[in-house]
Each structure stands twice: as structure tokens, then as C-alpha cells.
Amino acid sequence: GAIARAKFAIESALDAYSRAADTVIEVGRLDKVEASKLLDDMAESSQSIVAKFVKTLKSE
Numbered sequence: 465g466a467i468a469r470a471k472f473a474i475e476s477a478l479d480a481y482s483r484a485a486d487t488v489i490e491v492g493r494l495d496k497v498e499a500s501k502l503l504d505d506m507a508e509s510s511q512s513i514v515a516k517f518v519k520t521l522k523s524e
Contacts, residue, residue: 481506 484506492499 481510 488499488502488506491502
């Protein structure tokens with residue numbers, strides 16, 4: 465059902481986020497400034513997604 469699909473989607477997203485974070489760590493070993501920018505981009509994207517989700521839930 466919908467709950468199982470949502471749980472799977474969340475797990476998949478978290479796995480992808482973890483892989484992205486690992487890649488940012490690798491970048492950080494070479495370029496800390498660029499890694500910091502990438503981390504900021506990841507954080508902004510995550511906050512934007514959560515804000516959209518909360519707004520949608522409140523409007524329904």
C-alpha cells in the first residue's frame with residue numbers, strides 16, 4: 465500500500481543522501497571549500513523538500 469511505498473521511498477532517499485554525503489567527504493579531502501559549498505547545497509535542498517512537505521500536509 466501507500467505506507468509501504470512511502471517507507472521504501474524514504475529508505476531509498478536516505479541511502480542516496482548517505483552516498484552523496486560520502487562523496488562530499490571525499491571531495492573534502494581535496495577541497496574543503498568546495499565540500500562546504502556542496503554540504504550547504506544538500507542542506508538547503510533538504511530543508512526545501514521538508515518545507516514543501518509540511519506546507520502540503522497543512523493545506524490538506
